[in-house]
Amino acid sequence: MSKLIEKLEQLSEGRAQRLGFGAALAREKVSQMVVIAGVPAGDTGLVTTAAKAGAEAILITITPEDKKDEALSKIGSVEIDIPWGVSLDAVTREEARQLAETGCDFVVFAPAGTQAAVLGEEKIGKVLRVDASLNDSLGRTINRLSLDAVLLSRAGEDESPLTVYQLMVYEHLAAGAGKYLLAEMPPGMATDDLESLWELGVRGVVVDLAAKDPEKRLAQVKEAAQKLPATGRKKRGKISATLPMAREQSDMLEDDDDDEEDI
Numbered sequence: 001m002s003k004l005i006e007k008l009e010q011l012s013e014g015r016a017q018r019l020g021f022g023a024a025l026a027r028e029k030v031s032q033m034v035v036i037a038g039v040p041a042g043d044t045g046l047v048t049t050a051a052k053a054g055a056e057a058i059l060i061t062i063t064p065e066d067k068k069d070e071a072l073s074k075i076g077s078v079e080i081d082i083p084w085g086v087s088l089d090a091v092t093r094e095e096a097r098q099l100a101e102t103g104c105d106f107v108v109f110a111p112a113g114t115q116a117a118v119l120g121e122e123k124i125g126k127v128l129r130v131d132a133s134l135n136d137s138l139g140r141t142i143n144r145l146s147l148d149a150v151l152l153s154r155a156g157e158d159e160s161p162l163t164v165y166q167l168m169v170y171e172h173l174a175a176g177a178g179k180y181l182l183a184e185m186p187p188g189m190a191t192d193d194l195e196s197l198w199e200l201g202v203r204g205v206v207v208d209l210a211a212k213d214p215e216k217r218l219a220q221v222k223e224a225a226q227k228l229p230a231t232g233r234k235k236r237g238k239i240s241a242t243l244p245m246a247r248e249q250s251d252m253l254e255d256d257d258d259d260e261e262d263i
Helices: 003-012 023-027 044-052 068-077 093-101 116-120 164-175 191-200 214-226 244-262
Strands: 034-040 057-061 084-088 106-109 125-130 149-152 180-185 202-208
Touching (some): 003 034, 003 057, 003 180, 003 202, 034 044, 044 057, 068 093, 084 125, 093 116, 149 164, 149 202, 191 202, 191 214, 202 214
Parallel strands (some): 034 057, 034 202, 084 106, 106 125, 125 149, 180 202
16 A cells, blocks of 8 residues: 555544654654645755655656656656655556656546546555546546545645635535545645644645745644644545445445345
8 A cells, every 4th residue: 555545544543653663753743644745846855855854755746847758767766765756637557657666655646637547556546636627526426436535736826825715615625535635735825724624634735845945834834733633523434445346336235235125
């Protein structure tokens, strides 16, 4: 299993632990969220900074403007000691396999340009990136897909604080997902907003470090995550990576039981 997904599972089940080993880690306060450092592709220096500053995982973003093959090649040559993933708009199954072979722990992708065959890859965590533009009916299908987590995206409002409307959008997107929830945390978002996201069910945040004082920003978010309570007021249904066939078989069994009762 992906180390990131394993950590999200622990948090959801109340078994929060640090991603790592040693006495120093044991003495640290337990965070109720996984703090993921978001860095742009090609900035290997920022990757090193994030790891040293205590990020629990790293997400490297490759934009359409980047040369994908070149960026993927550079990432494979960087030695990263903590779980790391790659964010792409479009992913092929071959790319997902190559990433897994280089040590990539998880991949974040948009639904439109990603091959459906990627969902069949078991050696890498699969995270779907969604935003308010996702059609309501499509949003309700997420829980039937073989995904591990969902990343809630701000979609163009990166510099603004979290608003009630955005929280409503997040709630709407998360309600039927049935997956572990991550959320983007842009530079303009206050650390106080972590509690609102946490109450929503979010258990991991991607902190944008492409701004000044990345170490300070990461430290502030970590501190805020450690102050979150261990249990929440909101209860959600069981979370799992649901296979479509498994869901269909369950529905068929329920139908058979109903038929037997009618006889």
